[in-house]
Amino acid sequence: MVEFRIDKASGLPAYLQLARQVREALRLGWLKPGDRLPTVRDVVATSGVNANTVLKAYRELERAGLLEARQGSGTFVKATLGSVDPEVMDRLRAKLVDWVDEARAAGLENEDIDALVGSVLTEGERIEVP
Amino acid sequence: MTTVTKTRVGGGDLLWVAWRTHRTSILVTSGLVALAAVGMAVVSRYFVAWASSLNYPTYRVLEQFSSIGLLFALAAGMFWGAPLVAREYELRTHLLAWGQDVSASRWLAGQVALLGAVTACLAALAGVVSGVMLERVPKMGVDTIRVFERNVFEAAPQVQVGCALFAFALGVAVGALTRRTLPAMAITGIGFLGVGEVLARWGREHYLPPVRSFEAWSPVHHPLVPFTALPVDSGYADANGVPMGDQDWGCGGRNGIEPVECLRAHGAAGRYADYQPAERVELFRWIESGIFLVLAAGLLLLAWYWLRRARRV
Amino acid sequence: MTAVVETAGIAVRGLGKGYRSSVALRDCTFDLPAGRVAALVGANGAGKTTLLTVLSGLLRPDAGEFTLRPGERVAFVAQEKPVYKHLTPRVVLQLAARLNLVWDQARAQAWLERFDIPLDRRCGQLSGGQRTQVALAVAIGSRPTLLLLDEPLADLDPLARTEVMRDLLSEVADSGATVVMSTHIVTELSGVVDHLLLLAHGTLLADGDLDELLAAHVMVVGPRAQESPVRGEVLWDKHLDGQSLFLVRTPTTPVVSAPWVVRPVSLEDYVLALLSATRKGDVA
Structure with a gap:
């Protein structure tokens, strides 16, 4: 449910x-x-x-x-969305950790990171909308 | 399925709704009127015994007692008629009542039917009681009473019913037009008393062509109008008995000289008087009741039309 | 509930209504498909109540006309949530049962019980929120196919608002009724309504399927600029010290380059933008 x-x-x-x-x-x-x-x-x-x-x-x-x-x-x-391969998941996660470290080094706080991620995501979403 | 369906909201439903919204007010008012009627019947009984021992013409006091019917009519107009629509508007409950499957005008018909019927019954009771009270008057040593006088004329069921329904309808119409309870009550009270006054003072005597009596000049004056009748007009008349109108011939009884010679010189053959005889009183009561009922019907029609217009909520 | 062919619910043509000193509704024309849940939005005095009251049949318009589905059963819950204060909710339901051609006592009573409304306390002693529930119960008991609600949530606390809205939506999902609901609380409408009627000064500014309306607009945000980098009709713009915002009507999703971004338009953005644009227009 x-x-x-x-x-x-x-x-x-x-x-x-x-x-x-x-x-x-x-x-x-x-x-x-x-x-x-x-x-x-x-x-x-x-x-x-x-x-x-x-x-x-x-x-x-x-x-x-x-x-x-x-x-x-x-x-x-009816169908399923293939779960992501754990290896791919790990690789993505590792990349994200690196990226977050880089962002922190550049002086971004958690909030800034959220905003940045959010803006990238909403841009993507916009394209989803028919 | 718990849904109940009907093809029409019937008169019974509308009456039930009227009853359920005004139940307390109807019961309390009916109780009060009944109590007052019984109380007055009892009081008047002892009052008559007491007054006749004093040999005092107390019928006037009794007349005042008999005005209870008019008080009731006034109350019906101000407290039932005026708020009937006005309070719905003020409290916005008309949006509830008229927002269901019943038009405002049918809703009004139900309310008016119930409260109008109760008003008519209570007014008839008041009329009967005040009539009974006045019947006691001759037993008090006064031979006759002037049946056309205020509070005596009205002390009959048909007049009471007519004027109570008129007051009620006036209240309903004024309430529908003003949409405000207090102003509607005030206008209804003033309007009802005003119309009653106009009818009593200037209207009543013209309901039927009056009876005319004529007396040629004679050394002894006889009363031209019976004691119990309603005087309408009087003056000088010519030899054919035709009234000569209000003319000033300067014959006023100055210097102690009888003006008769002077009047005769101007062609006046005697005095005449127009009046409505006391025997007509029942008929006149029906006529007055009819006038009130026609006015009431007109006012209700106005209220009904005004609600149907729906120009404002 | 399978594929639904939308049939006309309400068709409004050139509706107008004026009062002695003001115009409440001006040349309103729109169609609302049956089964929609429409939000009627606008500032105070925009004509929302007038429109609802006209649709309820309690007020005659001066101009224009509207048609409902044949046999449409209309229930109207007025802004004041009027109930007879000297009567109890139980008696108010009895009155409604008498005055309606169709009445579902169990549904109406269940509504009151669900929200813990005392059935035998006089309505005058109930809170504003509780009276709202009584008025809603009357509307629901009459099994409407068109439910007109004037500020139904105004007297309710936030928790009750959510619950009432949820239960109202369940009721209309069962009956397939069309709903028109006026409200101030635009922020709580997403997912609740699927249609928008936007009124300002008695004039209909926008109407239509909510998703379609919002999808046809974008919010373009970027550095302070005179003009939007996106082509299309600019319905509203705002300029801060270092930032400019444009609400643009555009049929397709535009592609912009940094530092500009394009954001989807929320209902709140859209409503506020259109309403503030009319306010500016009035001053000019």
Whole structure:
């Protein structure tokens, strides 16, 4: 079961936030193919998100081939997002540690680093938006 | 499924809503009016015994007692009629009441039907009680009473019902127009008393063509108008009995000289008087009641139209 | 709930309403598809209440017209959340049951019980927030297909706001009702509403699907500059000592080079930008 959260201050549309949370759950292995997603009504009742928004997120994920709606029984996970190879993960992490060290040496504080990462990420997100 | 569906919000529903919102006020007022009626009946009984032992013409006091009906009508106008719509606007509850599946005008019809019916019943009770009280007056040694006088004329159920419904309708209409309770109450009170005064002073005597009596000049004056009748007009008339209008011939009884000769010289053959005889009082009461009811209907129509306009909320 | 074909819910054409001394609504035209949850946003006196009251049928417009779905059942919760103060919530529900063609007592009562509203205390002794719940319970009990809410959250504390919104959304998800909700609290709307109606001085500034509206705009941020590096209509700009911000309407995501960045526009950015632009326009 996934618990959805909407970051209301984020500029990212709510349905994309939901879609991203499903992707995240797939990537982390919380959701596996064949798993049933909560019904739209359940998501509305638990997280206070508009039904149309949930529906839009599910449709977006169906289009991406990650979910499928089965008539009358709900929405199910169809495919998984390959978890990242642990080796690749380690390599990325090592790179990030180096990068953070470099940033600290340049005088950046945690907040600055957050802001920088955030700005790079939001730029990336912007391109995700159809 | 717990959903209940109906095809129409019926009159019964509207009456129930009116009853449930005004229940306390209806019960308290009815109780008070009933109590006052019983109390007055009891008091008047002893009062009559006491007054007749004093041989004192106390009917005037009793008349005042009988004005309870008018007081009730005034209260119905100010405390039921005026706030009926005005308070809804003031407390914004009209947005609740009229926002359901019932139009404002149908809602109003339900409220008016219930409170109007209660008003009419209580007014009729007040009218009966005050009528009964006045009937005791002759037993007190006064042969007759002037039935057209204020508080005597009104001491009858039909007049009480008419004027109470008029007061109520006036309150409803003024409340719908002003949308403010206190001003509506004030205007209703003043308006009701004003209309009552106008009818009593200038209207009542014209409900039917008056009876005319004529007396040629004679050494002895006889009363032209019976004691219990309502005098309308009087003056000099010519030989054909036709009134000669208000003319000043300068015949005023100066220097102790009878002006009759002077008047006769100007063509006046005698005196005449127009009046409404006491026998007509019941008919007049019905007429007055009818006038009040027509006015009330007009005012309710105005309120109904005003609510339907929905130009402002 | 499978693929939903959107049908027209409310069609508003040239709606206008004036009062003796002011114009409350001017030539308002928009369509709201059925089943949408729309936020009606604008400054005080923008005409939000007038629009809702006209749609509720309680107020006659001076100009224009609107059409609802055939058989639409409208419930309106007015800004004042009016309830009869001398009656208890239980009796208020009884009144509503009598005055409505459709009534679901269990739903209405469950709403009050869920929020711990005493059913037998007179409404005059309830708090503003509790009275709001009574007014909402009346609306929900009447099973509307169009729910008009005027500042429904204003008297509620933050926790209650979240819960009420969540439960309202559940109710409308069940019934498929269309919702129009006026509010000041723009920051809490993301994910809650999917449609926007933005009013200023009685005029409709923007309306449409929320995601589409926001996706059609970007916030361009960079060093202080006279002009936006992105082509498109600049709806709003702001210039600080070392920084300039432009809200630009653009059909595609523009690519800019450093030091400029392009940020997605949040609902709050969008609303505040459009509203402050009209304020400037008024002064000029």
